[in-house]
Amino acid sequence: MTAALTAAALVFVSACGSDDDSAPSEDVTPTTSAVTLPVSASTTTLLDPGAEPRSVVTREVTDEPQSVTLVTSSSIGQRIDAADSQDFSTPELTMPLTATASTDDDVTTVSMTLGAVTSPDATLQAALPPTEGSTAAFATSDSGAVTALTIDPAPEARDIARSAVEQALSQAVYRAVPFPAEPIGVGARWTVTQQVVSGIALTQTTTATLRSIDDGVAQIDVEVTQAPEDPVWELPDNQGTLNIETFVMTGGGSLTVDPTRPLPVAGSVTVGGDQVYRDPNSATTLSQTTTNSISWR
Template identity: 50%
Template sequence: MVLAVGLSAFGVGCGDGTEARSESDSTDPLGIGKEVTVPISAAVTTVVSQGAEPRALLRPSYLPGTAQQVTLHTGYSIQQQINDQPSRDFSTPALTIPMTARADGDDVDLTLGTISSPDPSLAKALTAAGGSHAGFDMSELGAITALRLEPSPDTSNAARAALEQAFYQAVYRSIAFPDEPVGEGAVWTVRQEVTGGVALDQVTTATMTEREGDRLTIELEVTQTPKSAVWAMPNNAGTLDIQDYVMQGTGTITVDLGLPLPVSGSITVGGHQAYRDSRSASMLRQTINTQVSWTE
């Protein structure tokens, strides 16, 4: 499996005096008292260039009992402005999530360690989340097909919501391997729909710059394009016309085909959006930046 990073969250408000919220502001997060499985939209790979010889199929292959200790770092910032009002900051605190991953066939189970954040209030709330579980269902090409979340029973809503956003950021930068042999220099694309307030067509271009045995270095370029010119806001709150939408990013990760999570790497994705309410002529502008990195 190749995981890189970052997921846009959208504010949900428009019009003078209407406050927007990001996904992490939810007061009703998933996984309260039970495991929740969230299906992930299919990823379709297309080879652009097979690269140099020798070429081989890239397939994750884990020995029985394979375990890996790795740390996920996430950051998410959003600045929002409605009309000529002052810009407001709806950013969420950065998270550092150490975890132990255990692979069993196409199932990867994650046990979370002591989670930290530079925000004192969130850091305190996260103390009860240690020992929580999460997991991925995988395809033979390494694509994530489902995300499982099972926070510890004492985990607060704020901590649950922060963990959900962090894992969504990681999942929606997952990379599937191509279904044909490739070598160094190979280039392939992964197309996937990113669901949310605005359905996005996400295309990730992967370039395998180096291979040493099972260890691969892959450069990534990500672009997102709205699948519709209209944003249907949550809770039947109306629609906004999408006036402008730019989200793109780059990064590099190192993966080992014998381990379930990236060995190292990071990716930054960011951009800006503008939405217009045709009824009131109000304009909502957002600037978003996400960062995710993996370290052993």
């Protein structure tokens, strides 16, 4: 194995973001510091306004608390050349959330309190109870685009649990679908484009279709694609480069969005694919198969 491929494998394992999320390490150190995670700006482009009647859909969130459960999981398999595949999957996480919102100058702040977070993974589950009562918040524009995410873990929360919660909330943020500024009706289609950094800088394009809207509640079908911004992966800390030989990351699902509620009320989105990276100085390759899923219940 070359040094560059070794470094690449470590980057994948340690990367924390909305996609390619890795299994959290078993760290028992408690933390009391709030963490602010960057959320890249998104661009929304209307492709088809849909059928009449049309109207502008804006977030007009009430101050009534919303209870919803977020479930996330990620599977990651890595293989160097013909060696056995290694599993770096993130255990499934079930996170009850109570959310409230307040709006000031067209910016809505959604504040969330975690309930009893659970996982079928025994090691992670043992670390999760202290996360109950942790808080998180994100800011959105009146279209629903997320502009910032802050997580404030409970004082007794261990790093393994904090990392799992951060990854789950980040993954959910990058599956948010803001509405276009223009009037839309049933059948409307628009794209949401933003950068996702998960080891590699990627351009994520989400194509949304308004399947129905009833009493203001929108059913949205989504298709997601990701593509690297450069054909060469510059590894961190001057550890070398890898050529991106193959990169496929696609998927989709549907979301039920009530513009008066802070979070989606239902739905699921799954994105996955295969990637192959080649050492430019040899024939050695690093292959990866990834699947990321979120659901709102």
